[in-house]
Ligand SMILES: [Fe+2]
């Protein structure tokens with residue numbers, strides 16, 4: 523999705539980036555003044571009217587960002603203006619913002635150059651975050667012939683079809699190999715699972731054991747519902763980028779998440795008792811992850827499909843939720859039920875679900891590796907995102923253990939924290955390799971045994 527520079531959606535996408543940029547937060551921790559940025563009118567270059575951006579920047583945070591109102595000029599202590607050509611140079615990284623002021627390309631209409639100079643690192647970070655937004659300049663052609671809609675958002679048109687051009691469908695690349703596997707392995711029916719012995723076993727469990735099985739299954743149930751609801755923006759991004767093979771694979775991915783949601787629901791309804799309110803099992807860190815972090819990272823793709831936004835989405839969905847937390851959950855089921863030979867129906871379903879999930883994670887690793895192979899600098903975005911999420915993931919495991927004393931089935935906190943860290947570190951090591959690989963190598967990579 524492209525946004526035309528200095529329009530409301532572009533400003534919103536930029537502000538979001540600013541608030542996710544730790545380097546900016548540090549560099550601007552003492553800056554506390556609103557700022558006005560002006561794109562000068564130039565009808566020949568497609569700027570029919572002056573465009574103004576109002577940014578309320580305070581101690582490393584962007585508290586407000588919008589198109590400026592006329593009275594803002596009076597109220598802000600800093601105002602900077604430039605022509606379209608000079609903003610393009612600055613935003614493309616060809617011209618340093620402070621150098622632009624020194625050379626008169628960026629005019630300081632209000633404010634002190636002396637103060638601004640002290641914040642040159644913060645200014646560089648502001649520009650770097652603006653570069654993460656898919657920006658369209660008025661003097662450049664829109665991606666195709668479609669005009670901008672009223673929100674300033676451009677829609678891509680199609681140049682050719684993969685299947686009827688020399689390109690053809692690429693059966694050799696990893697997403698397509700996963701697609702072929704999914705057609706064979708992902709077609710199990712949750713309704714075919716036999717829960718008769720599970721119902722008998724449920725009656726034999728003591729209260730603590732029942733609660734912990736119900737707790738874990740509730741976390742899986744809501745996890746599966748979340749990933750079903752939150753996957754669609756990824757399909758839209760791949761469709762927009764004409765990645766036909768990836769969209770084909772993702773069609774199986776979404777179907778499988780829907781089945782997992784059905785599977786957990788069937789177990790809860792038919793084994794653990796009548797349908798009831800279970801959200802009290804959602805602890806604070808779990809809530810933060812599934813009510814906020816996951817949906818916001820995925821829905822951000824609807825208005826921003828930049829590589830950095832894709833990294834944040836895949837890191838959240840595939841590496842942390844699927845690759846670390848869910849993997850730790852399977853380990854818990856195994857520890858509770860496999861060793862004791864309880865609930866064969868549930869175990870069978872979890873085994874099938876886990877096999878589907880290993881394809882999902884393989885795709886996520888592929889997606890991230892492809893982005894990192896294209897631009898190794900994105901590793902910093904990945905690391906920054908993972909730091910926040912890892913803390914939440916470990917906290918959510920700890921919060922479960924905090925509720926039980928003693929923990930039924932003899933489950934050990936350390937074992938689960940270590941398992942989560944092990945899963946996380948395996949994924950990150952794999953991803954770190956991608957920084958020095960080519961996209962062609964990533965495409966031919968062999969997924970872990972599925
Ligand atoms: Fe799933």
Ligand SMILES: [Fe+2]
Nearest residue numbers: 749844879882
């Ligand atoms: Fe999944």
